Amino acid sequence: MKKKILNFLIFLLTLVSICAICLIAVLDFEAIKYPFTASSATLSEAKTAYLTIAGFLVCWAIAFVILVRVQSEGSFFKYKMRDTFTGIGNKGSLKAKFKKEKNNPYKRTIAYISYDSERIVEIHNQTIFYNLELETAKILEKAISQNEFVARLSNGTFGVFMLCRDGLTAQQRTDEILSVLNKMQKRVLFENDAPYRAGIFVSDSEKDSFNRAYASAVLSYKYAEENRVNSIFFSSDLTAKEESKKNKKAKFNKAIDNGEFQMFIQLLYSVQKNCFVSGEVLSRWNNPVEGFIMPTYYIGEMHRVGVIEKFDMYMLGKTCALLENWAKDPKFKDLVLSCNLTRHTLSSPDFFENFKKIFKKYSFDHKKLTLEITEDSLDDNKTVAMANIISCKENGFGIALDDFGAGVTSVSDISDYALDEIKIDREFIFALSNKKGVDVLKGFIDMAHRLNLTVVCEGVETEKQRDTVIELGCDIIQGYLYSYVLPVEEAKELYLKSDFTNQ
Numbered sequence: 001m002k003k004k005i006l007n008f009l010i011f012l013l014t015l016v017s018i019c020a021i022c023l024i025a026v027l028d029f030e031a032i033k034y035p036f037t038a039s040s041a042t043l044s045e046a047k048t049a050y051l052t053i054a055g056f057l058v059c060w061a062i063a064f065v066i067l068v069r070v071q072s073e074g075s076f077f078k079y080k081m082r083d084t085f086t087g088i089g090n091k092g093s094l095k096a097k098f099k100k101e102k103n104n105p106y107k108r109t110i111a112y113i114s115y116d117s118e119r120i121v122e123i124h125n126q127t128i129f130y131n132l133e134l135e136t137a138k139i140l141e142k143a144i145s146q147n148e149f150v151a152r153l154s155n156g157t158f159g160v161f162m163l164c165r166d167g168l169t170a171q172q173r174t175d176e177i178l179s180v181l182n183k184m185q186k187r188v189l190f191e192n193d194a195p196y197r198a199g200i201f202v203s204d205s206e207k208d209s210f211n212r213a214y215a216s217a218v219l220s221y222k223y224a225e226e227n228r229v230n231s232i233f234f235s236s237d238l239t240a241k242e243e244s245k246k247n248k249k250a251k252f253n254k255a256i257d258n259g260e261f262q263m264f265i266q267l268l269y270s271v272q273k274n275c276f277v278s279g280e281v282l283s284r285w286n287n288p289v290e291g292f293i294m295p296t297y298y299i300g301e302m303h304r305v306g307v308i309e310k311f312d313m314y315m316l317g318k319t320c321a322l323l324e325n326w327a328k329d330p331k332f333k334d335l336v337l338s339c340n341l342t343r344h345t346l347s348s349p350d351f352f353e354n355f356k357k358i359f360k361k362y363s364f365d366h367k368k369l370t371l372e373i374t375e376d377s378l379d380d381n382k383t384v385a386m387a388n389i390i391s392c393k394e395n396g397f398g399i400a401l402d403d404f405g406a407g408v409t410s411v412s413d414i415s416d417y418a419l420d421e422i423k424i425d426r427e428f429i430f431a432l433s434n435k436k437g438v439d440v441l442k443g444f445i446d447m448a449h450r451l452n453l454t455v456v457c458e459g460v461e462t463e464k465q466r467d468t469v470i471e472l473g474c475d476i477i478q479g480y481l482y483s484y485v486l487p488v489e490e491a492k493e494l495y496l497k498s499d500f501t502n503q
Contacts, residue, residue, distance in 0.1 A: 426459025
């Protein structure tokens with residue numbers, strides 16, 4: 001609007017200036033032609049005319065400068081409202097679009113679409129990531145309809161503005177867009193390493209601010225990612241869940257800082273040596289109000305609220321401290337301890353550096369510590385997990401694959417990773433009552449031995465199970481038949497009192 005007014009003003013000033021010059025040329029010709037013989041009155045009139053023309057020209061110049069500035073500011077504003085890398089809109093333009101449509105009878109909707117860009121860089125490289133970003137922007141621009149708007153918000157994150165009749169329509173439309181994006185990712189990367197997911201916010205009021213809409217969409221996306229579903233529609237329940245999540249996180253952090261999680265040990269029996277040779281470190285939460293709480297009630301929650309890595313490091317620290325203590329005691333210096341690592345911890349790029357800060361504080365033989373990893377750790381982020389495993393092996397630590405057979409690990413995975421032992425899941429021990437179960441377990445043990453791996457059978461609870469696994473070639477036995485999960489002092493007593501000579 002300003003630009004149109006200034007254009008009209010310049011046109012008007014130019015027209016008036018031309019008319020004034022023409023009038024002066026006609027009326028004051030004498031003063032122009034004979035300036036020295038013209039009367040003083042004529043010269044005065046000419047001077048006034050010249051000043052009038054000068055005034056018009058100055059006004060014209062000022063209007064022209066203002067117009068140029070407005071045009072440049074408009075171009076700069078357009079530049080600021082675009083993502084410099086992909087050329088599509090950015091967060092500012094998405095916000096402007098949301099505000100502009102506040103009186104629209106349809107519901108304003110924001111779909112926050114993202115994928116794990118860090119994982120793409122780790123698995124592939126930075127160039128592949130950049131190409132994926134450009135391709136995503138290109139696909140989104142093609143996919144949106146006339147009343148929709150797309151913006152790039154940050155690395156791996158995009159926003160789509162839509163006008164929808166209701167939440168169901170918004171979710172259906174978002175899932176259509178996600179389907180196109182995930183097909184593109186599979187075409188570019190040959191697999192969906194980090195699928196696109198979305199959080200959706202549908203505004204029910206013109207008073208809804210962009211900041212509320214954006215934060216709600218981001219929160220919905222977090223739950224979609226956590227639950228590994230395509231999209232989640234925002235509701236007030238999510239806000240309550242997020243508040244509960246924050247409270248639980250604070251509670252866990254406080255418990256870790258206060259040392260409420262205590263170390264327990266289950267001893268493992270060696271068939272060849274006929275004695276206890278190692279122990280698995282486990283935990284129990286000694287809650288001041290509820291007493292001892294089993295891991296099944298807090299490990300999963302810790303992972304969900306984002307404190308599992310801190311907990312893993314806490315348990316590693318306690319294990320290293322115990323091993324340093326045992327290294328000074330001839331009675332326990334030969335015992336090996338194994339400590340569990342969750343998928344999230346092993347897949348963290350910072351894991352080994354954080355672990356290094358811990359084990360450097362303590363003096364003990366690193367061969368006395370085995371790190372137990374789960375099958376899903378290998379599947380989650382192979383590149384980072386393998387790098388962390390190699391770093392641990394290079395520093396003398398053992399690596400055991402826990403709960404083998406319960407996941408999707410292949411023989412090639414076992415040979416690729418620098419493993420020292422596999423721990424066969426207890427489900428296969430329970431299945432020893434039939435011939436098929438025996439054949440399966442024998443196949444596992446024979447394969448592991450061909451790969452020079454030590455075999456641990458978990459969950460052995462009866463003498464019949466013990467006799468069977470020994471006959472099949474099991475190296476180490478873990479289960480209630482030999483040892484319950486005990487506090488450290490009780491585990492030490494059991495170790496010292498154990499006598500298997502009559503077994």
